[in-house]
Amino acid sequence: MPDTSPPFLEARGLAKRFPGVRALDGVDLDVGRGEVVAVIGENGAGKSTLMKILAGVQTPDAGEIRVEGHPVTIDSVRAAEALGIALIHQELNLCDNLDVGANLFLGREPRRGAFVDGARIEKDAAALLERVGLDVLPGTIVSELSIGRQQMVEIAKALSTDARLLIMDEPTSSLSQRETKHLFRVIRDLKARGVSVVYISHRLGEVKEVADRVVVLRDGRNSGGLAKGEIGHGAMVKLMVGRELTQLFPHEARSPGSAALEVVGLRTPVHPRHEISFTLCAGEIVGVAGLVGSGRSELLAALFGVERAAGGSMRVEGRSVVFRRPLDAIRAGVALVPEDRKAQGLFLEMAVRENLSIAWIRDRGTFVDPAAEGAMAGAAIAQLRIKTPHDLQLALFLSGGNQQKLVLGKWLAMNPRVLLLDEPTRGVDVGAKQEIYRLMDEFAARGVAILFVSSDLEEILGMSDRALVMHQGRIAGEVPRAGLSEESVMLLATGSAA
Amino acid sequence: MKKTWGVLGILLFVIALTAILNPRFLGDKNLLTTLRWSSLYAIISIGAAFVIITGGVDLSIGSVVGLSGTLLALLLEKGTPVGLAIAIVLVLSAAIGFAHGLLVTKMRLQPFIVTLCGLLIYRGVARVITDDQSQGFGNSYPRLHALVEPVGILGAAIPVPFLIMAAIAIAASIFLNRTVWGRYLFALGRNEQAARYSGINTHAISIMAYVVCALLSGWGGILMALDVNSIQPAQFGNFYELYAIAAAVLGGCSLRGGEGSILGVVIGSAVMRVLYNAINILGIPNTWEFVIIGLVLLGGVVTDELVRRWAARRRAAREAEEPLLKG
Incomplete structure (x- = not known):
């Protein structure tokens, strides 16, 4: 009998806006019964938003979703579950203090009177665990399992709700090779039983191995699709990148000065x-590209003494240094603008002035001189063009871009020799981005060596004198400014380069 | 600053109400006692505030008060010179605070647990070293007792504990608001991670706060012991950690850390003491003491939370009218 029935899932024209960002801008996605569809794209291409919409975590602003041909509204996780759609998060959602059986039936425990029916849980759990090939007892506490096994528990839990479409978000990001192999076996087995899978991954090698079809997103739109026979590294990368450089980058290439930071054999925890x-080198801007989880932030954390390096040596302007804590790095002339400015960079409920002076006051004697502090803050506000009504305003009330300048301004008066920036323009709008780029260029012009981590390829291409590309904890390659292109960086970042 | 006005309002209200209901409240003797004990409470409450500003808590204050008072009496009875005895008690108190700080920072234990253990241990030690026998100073050591007597200043009798408290409060206030270390203390309480990323030695600052707290508890314990002159090792100082924390919170400290003013804490301590005094002087059965103090405290924090929400709503409403700020 020819299959004329509609695919399990059809999504048409899904759109979702967040303040200042068009996360999805008319995306289509079809998933057939028993089909494994990989969804790929750069960081920020809209993959996560798409998955959250399908799983009922977020609701779309526009678009239509059909399940088995019937139009549906997925406005809650429960609604998605009722339709047979389950999302397996990148961060697992298990109560790791409870045992496997309790997790599998959490919130819908079989009961006998007022009591949980332990015997039934045990029996049903064993059957579910067998379906995913997991050889553990239902009474095992989840925290005692490896991450790979916990993920199998999560899949078993989804199957127990009769899921017919499993969405897996970066399922292998913390799995060993053996565990990944096992996962793929389970996926093939599910497929054979008619369960569909949407598989999101940055690892193109895995996509090639497991996917029946590839859907590529770029800037919140479909940029193309590949059928089974067409799936290859080159084809995938080509669809993922290829944007026009739409922004002005103020960076001018300069001849680099003497070595400011030398890192030899550094190993992060x-x-x-x-x-x-x-x-x-002094006056040089070096971008660090790589996918989420490739070890970029860990590198900066080690360079700033947030995490002690597991090995290796560092020299700042020729002097050997060992950083046990950030203070050591600051004293050596290294500054960090951290990735999460609210958690690591700012004192939100303190004044702009106090945020700017917090590192500077250290060497100013026992008493804080309000006049000198005000002058210092005033200079930073003027130079960085921080928009604030006065310097006693709480940092809380500044916009994202101005908050980021505040974190940068903390180091301005410290005359750092090496400036480390982790995602310096995350969550700031285009105007503020350009200002931050201009400030980076000004720092470099004054001979500061800049190392910046970014998931924004445009930024890497536009601002770097050269780029280091990381893949799975190591530097996969270095690309000079002349050779910088989206393809060259993405090939290294996805581990596709020979 | 707003919170300081709030707690001052509560204080004046309670004073006015009590004075109207029983004018004896304003009698010289009663006022002196109330002022003296408000000051003694304030000394330990200032210590509590240091720890609370870091985002921690010290539950051992009452037991340190008990141990230091008991130990002082015991040392003097054994013939230890007065100066040496006081020094021993203070050094021991500082060592206790240092241990708390080390356990909280280097061992990453929770302050609640560490100081709860302290509460049990120091109380127990006080009882063991005295074999649970009550201690006292009798009528000896007149110079020592002068520490808790009134002195005449410009014709008015001022209790010495008030002068000591005022000196400590001024020093603490300058430390918190004018020095680099005070700034770090607030920064640590607001955002420990950002403080570390800004090059602040967060462990050293935390340890310092616990040392200050224990030291002031020890010093407060000495003065209180001299005042009561008869010390029951099992009871002396019981619950004082809770009075101190209550006074600090009434005075504007948030248990989330990063907030607090010394003036507020001093006024908060006075509220605690005046309430206690009002219950006695108004002839309310003292079985009601905890009920009333608890209700006033609860009323204070509930009002504070309501004001905070009201302010946040007003701010949200104002921002909703403005266009989204960018850049």
Whole structure:
């Protein structure tokens, strides 16, 4: 009998806006019964938003979703579950203090009178665990399982709700190779039973292995699709990138000065087996590209003494240094603008002035001189063009871009020799982005060596004198300014380059 | 600053109400006692405020008060010179605070647990070293007792504990508001991670706060012991940590950390003491003491929370009218 029935899921024209960002701008997605569809795209292409909409975590502003041909509204996770759609988060959603059986039936425990029916849980759990090939007892506490096994529990939990479409968001990001192989076996098995899978991953090698079809997103739109036979690294990267450079980058290439930061064989606690070596010169801007989880933030954390390095050596302007805490790095002339400005960079309920002076006051004697402090803050506000009614305003009330300038302004008076920036323009609008780029260029012009991590490829291409591309904890390659292109960076970042 | 006005309002209200209902409240002797004990409470409450501003808590204050008072009496009875005895008590108090700080920072234990254990241990030690026998100073040590007597200043009798408290409060206030370390203390309480990323030695600052707290508890314990002159090791100082925390919170400290003013804490301590005094002087059965103090405290924090929400709503409404700020 020819299959004329509609695909399990059809989504048409899905759109979702967040303040200042068009996350999805008319995306289509079809998933057939028992089909494995990989959704790929750069950071920020809209993958996560799409998945959240399908799973009922967020509701779309526009668009239509059909399940088995019937128009549906998915306005809650419960509604998605009722339709047979389950999302398996990148961060697992298990209560790791409870045992496997309790997790599988959390919130819908079989009961006998007022009591939980433990015997039934045990029996049903065993059957579910067998379906995912997991050889553990239902009474095992979840925290005692490896991440890979916890993920299997999560899949089993989804199956227990009769899920017919599993959405997996970066399922292998913390799995070992063996665990990944097992996951793929389970996916093939699910497929054979008619369960559909939407598989989101940055790892193109895995996509090639597991997907029946690839859907590529770029800037919140469909940029293309690949059928099984067409799936290849080159084809995927080509569809993921290829944007026009739409922004002005003020950076001018300069001849770099003497070595400001030399890193030899540095090993971070997260990737202790991978050695990282590079040199950063005065007046140079070096971008660090790579996908989420490739070890970029961990590198900066080690360079600033937030996390002690597991090994290796560092020199700042020729002097050997060991950073046990950020204070050591600051004293050596290294400054960091951290990734999460609200959690790591700012004192939101303190004044603009106090945020700017917090590092500077250290060497100013026992008493804080309000006049000198005000002058220092005033100079930073003027130079960085921070928009604030007065310097006693709480940092809380500033816009994202001005908050970011505040974090940068903290280091202005410290005359850093090396400036580390982690996602310096995340969550700021285009105007503020340009100002931050201009400030980076000004720092470089004064001979500061700049190392910046960014998930925004345009930024890497526009601002870097050269780029270091990280992949799975190591530097996969270095691209000089002349050779910088989206393709060259993405090939290294996805581990596709030979 | 707004909170300081609030707690001052509560204080004046309670004073006015009590004075109207029983004019004996304003009698010289009663006023002196109330002022003296308000000051003694304030000394330990200022210590509590230091720890609370870091985002921590110290539940061992009452037991440190008990131990230091008991130990002082015991040392003097054994013939230890007065100066040496006081020094021993203060050094021991500082060491207790240092231990709390180390356990909280280096071992990453929760302040609540660390100081709860302290509460039990120091109380127990006080009872063990005295074999649970009550201690006292009798009529000896007149110079020591002068620490809790009134002195005549410009014709008025001022209790010495008030002068000591005022000196401590001024020093603490200058420290918190004018020095780099005070700034760090607030920054640490607001956002510990950002403080570390800004190069602040967060461990050293935390430890300092616990040392200040224990030291002031020890010093407060010495003065209180001299005042009561008869010390029951099992009871002396019981619940004082809760009075101190209550006074600090009434005075504007948030248990979330990063907030607080010394003046507010001093006034908060006075509220605690005046309430206690009012219950006695108005002839309310003292079985009601905890009920009334608890209700006033609860009323204070509920009002504070309501004001905070009202302000946030007003701010949200104002922002909704403005276009989204960018850049």
